[in-house]
Amino acid sequence: MRGVNPMPAVIHASDLTKVFGKSTAVDNVSFDVREGEIFGFLGPNGAGKTTTTRMLTGVIPPDAGTATILGHDIRSEPVQAKQGFGVVPETSNAYTDLTAWQNLMLMGELYGLPRSQAEQRSSDLLGMVGLLERKDQKVQAYSKGMKQRLILAMALIHEPELLFLDEPTSGLDVQSTQMILNLLRDLNKQGTTIFLTTHNMEEANRLCHRVGIIRAGKIVAIDAPEKLKTAIDRVHKIEVSFDREVSGDALKALPSVTGANRTGDKWQITTDNRDAVIHSLASFSQQNGAAIVTLNTLAPSLDDAFLRLTQEEKP
Amino acid sequence: MNPAGFSEQVHRAWAIAKKDIRIYYFKGPVLIFGVFMPVFLFLAFFMGSKQLPLSFLISGLVGMTLFFTATAVSPAIFPWEGQAKTLERLASCPITIEAIVFGDMIASILFGIGITFVTVIIGLALGLSLLHGIMLLAAILLAAVCFSAIGMLLAVPPTNVPSNIMMLSSLIKFPLVFISGIFIPLDQMPPWGLALAVCSPLTYFTDLVRYAFTGTDFFPVWIDIAALAVFTLVFTVGTMYLHKRTMPKRM
Numbered sequence: 241m242r243g244v245n246p247m248p249a250v251i252h253a254s255d256l257t258k259v260f261g262k263s264t265a266v267d268n269v270s271f272d273v274r275e276g277e278i279f280g281f282l283g284p285n286g287a288g289k290t291t292t293t294r295m296l297t298g299v300i301p302p303d304a305g306t307a308t309i310l311g312h313d314i315r316s317e318p319v320q321a322k323q324g325f326g327v328v329p330e331t332s333n334a335y336t337d338l339t340a341w342q343n344l345m346l347m348g349e350l351y352g353l354p355r356s357q358a359e360q361r362s363s364d365l366l367g368m369v370g371l372l373e374r375k376d377q378k379v380q381a382y383s384k385g386m387k388q389r390l391i392l393a394m395a396l397i398h399e400p401e402l403l404f405l406d407e408p409t410s411g412l413d414v415q416s417t418q419m420i421l422n423l424l425r426d427l428n429k430q431g432t433t434i435f436l437t438t439h440n441m442e443e444a445n446r447l448c449h450r451v452g453i454i455r456a457g458k459i460v461a462i463d464a465p466e467k468l469k470t471a472i473d474r475v476h477k478i479e480v481s482f483d484r485e486v487s488g489d490a491l492k493a494l495p496s497v498t499g500a501n502r503t504g505d506k507w508q509i510t511t512d513n514r515d516a517v518i519h520s521l522a523s524f525s526q527q528n529g530a531a532i533v534t535l536n537t538l539a540p541s542l543d544d545a546f547l548r549l550t551q552e553e554k555p
Numbered sequence: 556m557n558p559a560g561f562s563e564q565v566h567r568a569w570a571i572a573k574k575d576i577r578i579y580y581f582k583g584p585v586l587i588f589g590v591f592m593p594v595f596l597f598l599a600f601f602m603g604s605k606q607l608p609l610s611f612l613i614s615g616l617v618g619m620t621l622f623f624t625a626t627a628v629s630p631a632i633f634p635w636e637g638q639a640k641t642l643e644r645l646a647s648c649p650i651t652i653e654a655i656v657f658g659d660m661i662a663s664i665l666f667g668i669g670i671t672f673v674t675v676i677i678g679l680a681l682g683l684s685l686l687h688g689i690m691l692l693a694a695i696l697l698a699a700v701c702f703s704a705i706g707m708l709l710a711v712p713p714t715n716v717p718s719n720i721m722m723l724s725s726l727i728k729f730p731l732v733f734i735s736g737i738f739i740p741l742d743q744m745p746p747w748g749l750a751l752a753v754c755s756p757l758t759y760f761t762d763l764v765r766y767a768f769t770g771t772d773f774f775p776v777w778i779d780i781a782a783l784a785v786f787t788l789v790f791t792v793g794t795m796y797l798h799k800r801t802m803p804k805r806m
Contacts, residue, residue, distance in 0.1 A: 294806065298646065301803055317559070318649075320558060333640040333641050333644045335574065335641055346570055349567060352558055352563055352649070
């Protein structure tokens with residue numbers, strides 16, 4: 241999270257609902273995305289991530305609720321709203337019968353850019369994503385990573401204030417993934433707000449200022465990744481090893497320790513008061529002449545938080 | 556710049572048209588089909604009914620060519636793009652559905668007009684004289700808009716399977732050709748045939764083309780033009796309205 245004062249909302253979703261037949265894909269979803277943040281939208285398959293993103297980007301209309309994007313209602317002012325954002329969908333959807341250059345020029349025209357500006361932007365973006373030398377090649381000859389980099393360039397042609405990305409690195413090689421993630425970081429530093437749908441917890445953990453978790457069409461949590469991790473688990477784990485054998489019973493007898501299990505040459509201590517246990521372990525070490533070799537606090541990962549939040553109350 | 560303004564949306568529709576022409580129309584098979592399909596139909600009837608004058612059949616050929624070419628590709632564009640997910644890209648761009656439809660129409664209008672001029676030249680080369688050139692030009696322009704709107708109307712069912720749409724398209728287009736006075740003169744049609752013929756915009760266009768080449772017509776020229784204009788308006792407004800309703804179902 242940045243700063244003390246909350247920034248104005250770039251995306252304001254209010255009670256968004258989408259029903260397909262008898263199934264409610266998105267159920268009264270409400271959240272805000274603030275200006276300048278990277279917001280991760282996480283959820284298991286079929287949770288409603290893509291449907292929510294499609295409603296926010298004006299691809300499908302919501303059955304109920306509203307979404308305001310950059311101050312414009314996506315239903316009543318769709319063109320004005322769309323003018324301010326770019327979209328990178330999960331499936332590459334550049335025109336494969338056109339060259340990269342032609343795809344970018346088409347996007348330039350659809351966003352109303354003057355030709356000279358579109359040409360300059362296209363050159364810069366193709367250089368940035370490493371495709372300038374293959375700009376006149378038809379997209380059908382591109383690899384998946386190249387197509388993904390191209391659609392990122394297409395989404396950025398009009399220098400949008402807001403960027404929607406749906407699984408942008410799914411199935412890509414390490415180089416393309418790193419290039420895209422670095423680009424997103426740079427764009428965010430320059431002020432672009434990013435709405436990122438991903439399955440990759442590590443990616444969300446490293447990139448996002450806040451994440452929203454959706455399960456069965458409902459938002460179950462929205463917070464900073466670190467806060468989410470600690471909020472889901474009140475029982476903490478500490479891993480400690482000594483330079484000599486110590487008794488498990490002696491460790492269990494220490495104040496605030498609720499359990500001690502041996503894992504290899506280490507002990508995994510469980511507690512609800514991490515600070516008190518660390519002090520106890522230091523005293524224990526001095527009193528028993530057993531020097532501490534390693535001491536690690538094991539925080540729950542975003543994976544743990546995600547699994548806990550998306551599996552709870554499962555029917 | 557007001558991105559939702561009329562002129563800006565027309566500009567963006569032109570971008571759609573250029574994209575369509577590059578991707579769908581400048582293809583050998585499409586160009587060949589556009590020319591050969593009407594020519595083969597024409598030859599079949601030319602051989603089979605030698606009592607009909609050449610001027611009559613050439614006028615029908617021009618009518619058929621414009622009708623087939625303006626409706627050849629446009630019905631399949633939305634299903635193709637729906638399948639390739641490029642329609643989703645367009646839906647997330649700042650362009651209205653009306654402008655996307657209009658862009659697709661512009662491409663089919665230009666393709667239809669271009670190929671139709673080839674058949675007009677064939678007619679002139681075969682010795683026909685053009686009596687009302689301006690009238691022919693105006694009729695081709697108006698009918699091209701009308702037929703391209705029909706092409707887009709055929710694409711309204713929200714399927715992303717092009718073959719389904721092409722089958723529907725053939726089911727509607729071929730009977731229209733046979734009830735529009737192209738191969739059978741309107742004055743030789745039975746009353747029920749004539750009742751069907753007046754429901755087809757192709758009837759009025761073919762009548763105008765015959766007038767341009769031979770100076771004779773079945774309906775007065777102003778009725779032909781008025782009928783074509785009404786069909787054009789109804790089909791254009793109708794296709795834009797219906798696509799706006801069905802577009803989300805394609806996503």
